[in-house]
Amino acid sequence: MIDPSKMTDECYLCHSSSKELRPYGANKQLICLGCLKSSPETKAEASRQFAELLGGHDGVSVIDGTGAPRRAEESERKMLEYYGLTTGEK
Ligand SMILES: [Zn+2]
Numbered sequence: 001m002i003d004p005s006k007m008t009d010e011c012y013l014c015h016s017s018s019k020e021l022r023p024y025g026a027n028k029q030l031i032c033l034g035c036l037k038s039s040p041e042t043k044a045e046a047s048r049q050f051a052e053l054l055g056g057h058d059g060v061s062v063i064d065g066t067g068a069p070r071r072a073e074e075s076e077r078k079m080l081e082y083y084g085l086t087t088g089e090k
Contacts, residue, residue: 011035013042024049024085037083050085 010017012029024046025031036046053069072080080086 013038022046023053028053033083043084046083046085050080 009021010030011019011021011032011034012025013031013035016032016034019032019034021030021032022036023030024036025042026045028049031042031046036042077086
């Protein structure tokens with residue numbers, strides 16, 4: 001369990017806070033997209049975290065700052081597909 005008040009707004013790998021961050025690192029730590037796609041391990045971890053956070057939404061869902069899944073915006077869906085982070089059947 002991660003205490004949200006102890007989370008920092010920086011990537012847990014490169015410690016950058018200027019990039020777009022997602023809670024898809026190990027233990028849902030924030031990770032930037034650059035680090036996320038930097039290795040098969042981080043991509044696989046992100047896919048696991050993403051699937052776990054999905055809840056029961058159909059189609060593509062995203063997790064925003066509140067931690068609650070919601071339906072992805074079109075631009076977000078395209079980004080997730082670009083990074084190969086969508087889950088489920090095609
Ligand atoms: Zn990073």
